[in-house]
Amino acid sequence: MTGTPIVNRGVRKLPNHLDLAAAALLRSRRIRISGSGAGSFALANLAAQIPGYLQLIVDGSIAPPTRVFPLSQVSAAWGAASASGTRVVVAPG
Secondary structure, eight states: OOSOOEEEOOOOOOOGGGOOOOHHHHHTSSEEEOOSSGGGSOHHHHHHHHHHHHHHHHHTSOOOOEEEEEGGGHHHHHHHHHHOSSEEEEEOO
């Protein structure tokens, strides 16, 4: 690839009959497609953001959705984890 690549950060799944993104075509062009998966960002940038995010939680500025279960109810917690989008936390007690 030579020159400045074209960067597309808004890739969406197209219906099968409109899927124009054949692998050979993409490899032969100056285009880089970034998604939202693990390869779409630098891990060092993510790691640098974690302490600030954790501090916001500690300060009470943000409250991630959680549901706390005592350790004695771990089996109920296990079932709740798969049934909801809320993060389940098992704590001693």
